[in-house]
Amino acid sequence: MAYNTSKKVVIVGGSLGGLFTGIVFGAGIAFYLMIPPIQEAMKNLGTSGAPIVDFLEQYDGTKTPTLTADGIQYLNKDGSIKFTTGGDGITAQVASWDLLYNILRANFDGGHEAGYVAAPPEMEGDGVANYVSDVRVTDLTEVDELVEVGYESVDGRKGALQADIVIGADGPSSTVRKLLLPEVERTYVGYVTWRGTVKESLLSDETRTLLGTKSCIAFTRGSQVVCYKIPGLKGSLVPGDLFANLVWYQNHDQAELKRILTDSDDVSHKYSLKIGKIDPKVKEEQGKVAAAIFPPQLAEVWQKIESPFIQAITDSLTTKSVFMNEKVFLVGDAVATLRPHTSAGTSQAAMNALFLKKVFDKEGGMSIEEREKTTVGWATFAKKLGVQMGNLSQFGDHPMADNGELSSKM
Template identity: 25%
Template sequence: MDDETFTALVIGGSVGGLAAAHELRSAGADVGVYERSAGPTQARGAGIVMQPEVESLLNRTGTSARDVCVELSERQHLTRRGETARYPAPQLMTTWDTLYRALRDPLEDVCYRQDSTLDGVRVEGDGVTASFSDGHTARSDFLVGADGIGSATRRLLDSTPPVYAGYVAWRGLEAESGLPGHLVELLADRFTFFEAPGMQMLCYLVPGSTGERRDGERRVNWVWYTNVAEHDLPAIMTGRAGKRFAHFVPPDELPQDTIEKVVAQAHTSLPAPFAELVHSSRVFLQPVLDLAPHRMLTDHAVLIGDAAGTVRPHTASGTSKAFGDAAGLAKALRGWRSGLPLPAQALQEWEVVRLDRLVTLAEAGVHLAARSGLGSGRSFFRR
């Protein structure tokens, strides 16, 4: 860009980091993105509910939300006996990988460096230097930590650890063409859910693996929340080869005995269509973790998205919160130039607004979980 006014490093190349790159470029920054994964970035979730913050950025990059979403027309509640109650509720649903491509493709001219694990952040004078485990270093005027709940940036700037919320999300993401026709017929065009004490399950269709939205080419996304005692967590977070995962157990890594227990619980606890769906899926797993907000802003560096603090998935706001963080940050930095003092007041006002939004969403998520008997019900978010 001919009007670049400052340089910025974005740590984390998932959708929150890509949003930050877009927003900072719009504010005049020369941006570099550093991602710790060495290969194709793996989705840590699956379905994403389209929210205004996400749609706004997509529009500004020339993409319509409908171009990356499956449109639903109804909500559908299943009872344990499989009875249904339906009502109109239009929604747009996408997936992490579809959204990732929509944001990544317009940034082809931006430095996007993979296999870059952050191991040092040093503020010197009017800039910040990031160092990486492979010996690479990069210096810029500003640094954004958008590297998720396992954020290396946060560990270097703030030692606050995440805390297990008391329940997990079992997940599946399956091609509709590989599932029984009667299941697809029941689930297509609907947001379907089931609730019982101590569990909650929901399901909807999303674009196919390369963004397909036509009937027969989409995917069925589901998530099933169940309580799991903390002392049982290490066992289910250990993969087939004995590797202990911290935040996500990928498909095909869950041991067979764990899968058998999950399927058995599904058949005894869920409506028959949902039990069949679990049985037909390659199950993967995420524990639900709480990361209490502490601060987002420090000298020449900020944290955004899950790196700054988490919201429970029931709010459907994790992605949109990160996008809102990025948009507000760009607004606070707009007009700033390299070599000038940071716009401290604007950044502090941004932090107050975004922390307030984080706390509001986080408290709402705890309340929604407690209504279904999920987790302990305690909150880590009050300030």
């Protein structure tokens, strides 16, 4: 299909996947966004192995700097270093979710009210970009050569938009996927991530030195903790302003999941709890567990995180990503929910957007059939690898684990 600047595109989902896709379609198209061994495999699909870097090199007019990291340190329980990788001139770029979102919004529609990344200069041929929040999709219907997207706003107002192309970029619980493939389910896999950040200036000299420019990882049976630095507030890269970002994978059965996802107002949630909503008793319990099983430097980071949040780890995988006579496409987490161990979820979204550009650009050189085979095939591979990594980390005997006599169970 040739690229056509007269097309209107509706992108359902206003997070990173939706913004990646919106930017690559950005010339002469109106948009409405509705909110509600990985690297080698990527290289085999025609990317550098780092699709986010590829994307930003092509489409980021802001040229916003990010943080550089250069390896991994595996820690023993006493805080000593068991094993180190990297450091041979191989580096990676690290951005917080907030910084990447602001970079993409600046490129898509000039940013938002709370944005801090300046928009790049407008270019000849730029299209009209509308970012619409507080609405949810209710139905999709083919109307002649178009797709009609029905929606409802938070105040109950109903409406519809007609588009040449609809993109489902609405995450693991994708409404677009549910409307088209209701049999594809999102399933809990038996463990969660506890996440949080703390300003590095609040940490001891020992902990700041250990973190350095590397990720630190520690395993015990049924638990994995990862900690690394990310840009600070408003993308600051100034030493002292950086955040230590901690991600803690811990096993919880269904009963425990229900308990920890019941917030401080006694409201139950299905997959996540936002910052500031964890029951204080649950937070206190987790503090005791962290003190018992973490290396002391990472235990310090956890104890100084004021408002952690929780995300249940889930699996989902679509069997197809193109619908309604090649007018509706899924991207990112709507295609597959990848385990965080792979560090590939955001990369998947960027890669899917780049492939769509190849399909709709008249010189792109990729057919819809090739895009479908590549998108679903790669997602299937990455999901399988993530399951293997998660099973080893959470339910097996990881070779880097320092189990001692302690259990990560509460």
